[in-house]
Amino acid sequence: EPEVTQTPSHQVTQMGQEVILRCVPISNHLYFYWYRQILGQKVEFLVSFYNNEISEKSEIFDDQFSVERPDGSNFTLKIRSTKLEDSAMYFCASSRRLAGGSTDTQYFGPGTRLTVL
Amino acid sequence: GENVEQHPSTLSVQEGDSAVIKCTYSDSASNYFPWYKQELGKGPQLIIDIRSNVGEKKDQRIAVTLNKTAKHFSLHITETQPEDSAVYFCAASVTGGFKTIFGAGTRLFVKA
Numbered sequence: 001e002p003e004v005t006q007t008p009s010h011q012v013t014q015m016g017q018e019v020i021l022r023c024v025p026i027s028n029h030l031y032f033y034w035y036r037q038i039l040g041q042k043v044e045f046l047v048s049f050y051n052n053e054i055s056e057k058s059e060i061f062d063d064q065f066s067v068e069r070p071d072g073s074n075f076t077l078k079i080r081s082t083k084l085e086d087s088a089m090y091f092c093a094s095s096r097r098l099a100g101g102s103t104d105t106q107y108f109g110p111g112t113r114l115t116v117l
Numbered sequence: 118g119e120n121v122e123q124h125p126s127t128l129s130v131q132e133g134d135s136a137v138i139k140c141t142y143s144d145s146a147s148n149y150f151p152w153y154k155q156e157l158g159k160g161p162q163l164i165i166d167i168r169s170n171v172g173e174k175k176d177q178r179i180a181v182t183l184n185k186t187a188k189h190f191s192l193h194i195t196e197t198q199p200e201d202s203a204v205y206f207c208a209a210s211v212t213g214g215f216k217t218i219f220g221a222g223t224r225l226f227v228k229a
Contacts, residue, residue, distance in 0.1 A: 004160075031215065042222055043161060043206060048215030056215040091160050104149045104168075104212045108160035 002026045004109035006092050012115045013082055021077045021112045023092030031103045032075045033093040034067065036060070037111075043091065049075065082116045089113050119144040121209050123220025131228050136194045138223045140207035143188070147209040150183060150190050151217070155204045164205075165192070168212070197227045 005024045013019050025032050034046040047057040049067050064080045075094075079086055093106040120143045130136050142150075148169035153161035167174045167181045167190065174181050180193045190209075194201055207220040 033215070033217075043219040045216045045218065050215070058216070098212070102212050103215070104210065105151060105163060105166060106217055107163065108153070110158075110160045 004092055004094055004107055006090075006109040006112050008112060009110070010113045010115070012117065015084060015116055016081050019079050019082055019114065021079075021090050021092075021114070023075045023077075023094075023109055024073050025075055025092065025094030026096075026107060027073070028096060029094035029107075030097045031055075031095040031106075032067075032069070033095075033106060034077045035091045035093065035108075036088040037091065038088045046077075046090075079114075082114075084116050087114055087116045119147075119209070119216075119218045121207060121218050121220040123207050123223060125223060126221065127224045127226070129226040129228065130197050132197060132199060134197055136192075136197050136201070136225055136227075138192045138205055138207065138225075140190050140192075140209075140220050141188055142190070142209040142218070144209065144211070144218075145188070146211050147188075147218075149210050149212050150181070151208050151210075152179075152181060152192050153206045153208065153219075155206060155222070157203075161206055194225075197225075199227050199229050201225060202227045 007022045032049045037043045047061045048055045066078045089111040091111045092109045095103040095106045122141045151166040154164045155161045183190045204222045208217045210217040
């Protein structure tokens with residue numbers, strides 16, 4: 001069964017450094033997402049991406065965040081200058097295009113644990 | 118803004134008993150309601166979903182019910198097993214939209 005994969009599984013960085021989290025969505029999916037989960041809390045939506053542009057973003061997704069689909073398989077989340085409060089699990093998800101152009105079920109990757117020191 | 122409330126936060130049951138988790142959503146435009154199971158150190162895994170054009174859906178030991186008028190939806194697990202122990206998240210979204218709003222999660226313990 002196809003799966004969303006994410007690398008690395010754990011990233012440790014110093015405050016102020018840039019990090020790039022990588023995801024390989026399910027191959028025939030066209031919609032891509034990033035979510036984060038601070039330890040013990042709910043999963044929070046960050047951003048969705050379709051047709052090479054952001055389709056929706058939350059208030060969490062400020063100017064220090066960016067997303068990119070650099071090639072036909074990868075989807076990345078960049079945090080430009082990490083802060084202590086960015087420490088969390090970051091989940092990538094993808095979904096397929098339904099007839100009529102909509103989408104629904106999102107499939108999640110295993111996550112990247114980001115630790116900012 | 119959109120919100121999904123989930124109760125209880127923790128649920129402990131004896132193996133073989135049933136477990137029920139309840140959620141309420143605020144956005145009346147929501148029409149797609151997935152349930153995810155998250156095991157320690159893993160990402161959320163879809164276990165069942167329901168769309169607003171049906172009131173109930175069942176898959177073996179798992180069932181979901183939806184009351185659109187009250188904006189309530191529930192997960193029912195029957196004949197619970199120790200491997201059902203995990204955190205369960207309800208969620209709500211709009212088909213054609215992109216954002217999925219998650220509940221706060223229910224930690225289910227199934228005691229052998």
